[in-house]
Amino acid sequence: MPTDQFESPDYYLIDDLLTEEQKLIRKTMRDFVKKEISPIIEDCSQKAHFPEEIVKKFGEIGAFGPTIPTAYGGGGLDYISYGLMMQEIERGDSGMRSTASVQGSLVMFPINEYGSEEQKKKYLPKLASGEMLGCFGLTEPDHGSNPAAMVTNIKDKGDHYLLNGAKMWITNSPKADIAVVWAKNEEGRIKGLIVEKGMKGFTAPETKHKWSLRASITGELVFDNVKVPKENLLPKADGLSGPLKCLDSARYGIAWGALGAAMDCYDTARRYSLERIQFGKPIASFQLTQKKLAEMLTEITKAQLLVWRLGVLKNEHKATSVHISMAKRNNVAIALQIAREARQILGAMGITGEYPIMRHMANLESVVTYEGTHDIHLLITGADITGIQAFK
Amino acid sequence: MKILVCISHVPDTASKISFTDNNTKFNAAGVQFIIGPYDEYALSRAIELRGDAGSVTVLNVGEADTEPTIRKALAIGADDAIRVNAFPKDSYFVASQIAAIAKSEKYDLILMGRESIDYNSGLVHGMVGEMLGIPSISPVMKLDITGNKATMAREIEGGKEIVEIALPLVAGCQEPIAEWKIPNMKGIMSARTKPLKVVEPTAVEETTSLNSYELPAPKGACKMIDASTPEKLFEALKNEAKVL
Numbered sequence: 340m341p342t343d344q345f346e347s348p349d350y351y352l353i354d355d356l357l358t359e360e361q362k363l364i365r366k367t368m369r370d371f372v373k374k375e376i377s378p379i380i381e382d383c384s385q386k387a388h389f390p391e392e393i394v395k396k397f398g399e400i401g402a403f404g405p406t407i408p409t410a411y412g413g414g415g416l417d418y419i420s421y422g423l424m425m426q427e428i429e430r431g432d433s434g435m436r437s438t439a440s441v442q443g444s445l446v447m448f449p450i451n452e453y454g455s456e457e458q459k460k461k462y463l464p465k466l467a468s469g470e471m472l473g474c475f476g477l478t479e480p481d482h483g484s485n486p487a488a489m490v491t492n493i494k495d496k497g498d499h500y501l502l503n504g505a506k507m508w509i510t511n512s513p514k515a516d517i518a519v520v521w522a523k524n525e526e527g528r529i530k531g532l533i534v535e536k537g538m539k540g541f542t543a544p545e546t547k548h549k550w551s552l553r554a555s556i557t558g559e560l561v562f563d564n565v566k567v568p569k570e571n572l573l574p575k576a577d578g579l580s581g582p583l584k585c586l587d588s589a590r591y592g593i594a595w596g597a598l599g600a601a602m603d604c605y606d607t608a609r610r611y612s613l614e615r616i617q618f619g620k621p622i623a624s625f626q627l628t629q630k631k632l633a634e635m636l637t638e639i640t641k642a643q644l645l646v647w648r649l650g651v652l653k654n655e656h657k658a659t660s661v662h663i664s665m666a667k668r669n670n671v672a673i674a675l676q677i678a679r680e681a682r683q684i685l686g687a688m689g690i691t692g693e694y695p696i697m698r699h700m701a702n703l704e705s706v707v708t709y710e711g712t713h714d715i716h717l718l719i720t721g722a723d724i725t726g727i728q729a730f731k
Numbered sequence: 732m733k734i735l736v737c738i739s740h741v742p743d744t745a746s747k748i749s750f751t752d753n754n755t756k757f758n759a760a761g762v763q764f765i766i767g768p769y770d771e772y773a774l775s776r777a778i779e780l781r782g783d784a785g786s787v788t789v790l791n792v793g794e795a796d797t798e799p800t801i802r803k804a805l806a807i808g809a810d811d812a813i814r815v816n817a818f819p820k821d822s823y824f825v826a827s828q829i830a831a832i833a834k835s836e837k838y839d840l841i842l843m844g845r846e847s848i849d850y851n852s853g854l855v856h857g858m859v860g861e862m863l864g865i866p867s868i869s870p871v872m873k874l875d876i877t878g879n880k881a882t883m884a885r886e887i888e889g890g891k892e893i894v895e896i897a898l899p900l901v902a903g904c905q906e907p908i909a910e911w912k913i914p915n916m917k918g919i920m921s922a923r924t925k926p927l928k929v930v931e932p933t934a935v936e937e938t939t940s941l942n943s944y945e946l947p948a949p950k951g952a953c954k955m956i957d958a959s960t961p962e963k964l965f966e967a968l969k970n971e972a973k974v975l
Contacts, residue, residue: 400915
């Protein structure tokens with residue numbers, strides 16, 4: 340495998356909009372990815388192997404819960420720093436970014452946001468350090484884009500809740516120590532619970548034979564009369580807004596992350612086009628190659644400006660779900676398009692594991708679907724413009 | 732143990748080098764600056780050697796634009812930093828500033844890279860040693876401390892030399908003296924509040940003056956000569972390259 344020479348494009352001098360600390364954070368994550376992820380990721384992905392040791396390493400570098408307060412082991416960083424970290428990790432691999440996103444945005448975020456002081460103290464420091472791995476259970480076999488229709492439920496049994504149901508497409512689940520699970524109570528309100536590995540009736544079988552996110556582990560969560568202690572209920576979460584706010588946080592990271600994958604495809608294709616000789620000159624000399632590269636860089640630059648502005652809005656507490664939907668949808672779509680175009684520039688080499696393109700492309704097929712599909716995010720924008728929901 | 736690590740603020744290794752002001756000034760526009768890679772190895776080893784009661788101070792001779800580089804050294808794990816507020820004009824000037832600080836602070840170890848990767852003179856450690864009247868050694872690939880004694884492996888032509896020297900001393904370091912350290916987010920956060928003292932330079936007599944810089948001639952195109960016609964190679968070397 341060639342050495343990882345990645346450099347991020349900065350056509351509009353967007354670096355001038357970043358603080359020195361944000362640039363240092365980006366450089367740190369880039370160095371981390373080049374040291375810990377690039378050398379192993381192709382092999383892991385080819386073998387559908389989740390490199391479990393990355394969890395501790397992510398913990399050490401501080402990739403889990405960077406925006407969680409330092410008092411609970413988080414990084415206490417701003418949202419642009421968080422975004423840049425996700426960009427760099429996904430530049431390495433979307434599956435690795437998924438592991439970090441789930442832990443930070445879907446497990447630590449709800450515990451920090453909706454948990455009791457005891458829950459925060461018990462779980463957050465261990466999740467931040469990578470001593471514990473978490474997962475998030477919202478999607479069900481029959482309820483993906485419409486989580487409000489979930490059937491997983493809890494019944495109040497006095498000293499505990501009795502949990503029944505099943506969740507599907509859960510990143511990290513087979514290896515997770517805890518799961519933040521969303522279930523309806525007897526009144527039909529959606530509640531969040533922390534379910535621990537080893538609780539009787541709780542299993543997490545692995546989903547095998549994926550063609551995408553192969554270096555990340557995915558599974559189900561099956562609850563068969565699981566007795567969950569009452570202190571494991573997230574006291575401040577009530578209704579669908581609980582899980583949706585978590586998804587806002589994760590989708591924000593995805594908008595940045597997909598940009599990282601796009602940058603890697605662009606950077607790889609640009610280098611390759613300058614080296615690959617056909618008809619006696621580098622293929623970068625041909626107009627159709629230049630068209631592809633120019634369009635890629637244009638889309639990357641637009642996407643960079645979009646997430647930078649979204650990050651500023653997040654830091655100022657002005658970013659809304661609809662803002663995040665637009666950025667997630669746009670950036671994943673352009674990343675997928677760029678991966679496909681880059682693959683063409685690399686010709687047959689583009690389909691091999693010598694280059695990261697095909698891996699990114701296959702990964703992005705999941706990213707374009709999870710955390711709100713491409714179409715649903717479009718309809719969210721449509722509903723915001725017209726005031727009419729088209730998906731209900 | 733009280734350790735001083737001197738770091739340089741240098742263009743990233745992949746930077747495109749150009750000059751301005753009639754080739755008398757390095758053009759820093761668009762250039763990313765980093766801690767000198769050899770200095771970073773020295774810093775990593777200093778942090779490993781520090782121990783519980785020790786301290787690692789980083790020192791840079793530079794203007795205010797070097798502070799992000801100094802903050803990175805603090806993020807990696809140095810305890811505090813000093814910036815001598817002056818443009819690092821030449822090796823003698825930089826060495827004089829380091830020696831002036833070290834004279835009053837009494838460090839057990841003064842570490843730096845074997846050379847900075849901008850001008851690559853590799854002179855500062857030797858000069859600092861002379862100015863302080865203590866031993867200096869370079870390039871050091873291995874450094875261990877026992878009591879008051881340093882054991883070092885030094886690269887020499889065709890092999891290595893193992894030496895023992897009593898502290899204090901100055902060492903110019905290179906890989907594999909320590910594992911290169913990537914800071915973590917906690918380190919970056921704590922670097923915000925670690926002390927960075929700015930001091931004015933001590934007066935130094937000017938010993939050099941710069942006339943201009945010149946870039947090496949661009950690489951010519953590669954010419955392939957078939958192995959079956961060595962006479963063509965000979966002819967090209969003689970008549971075109973004029974090296975025979």
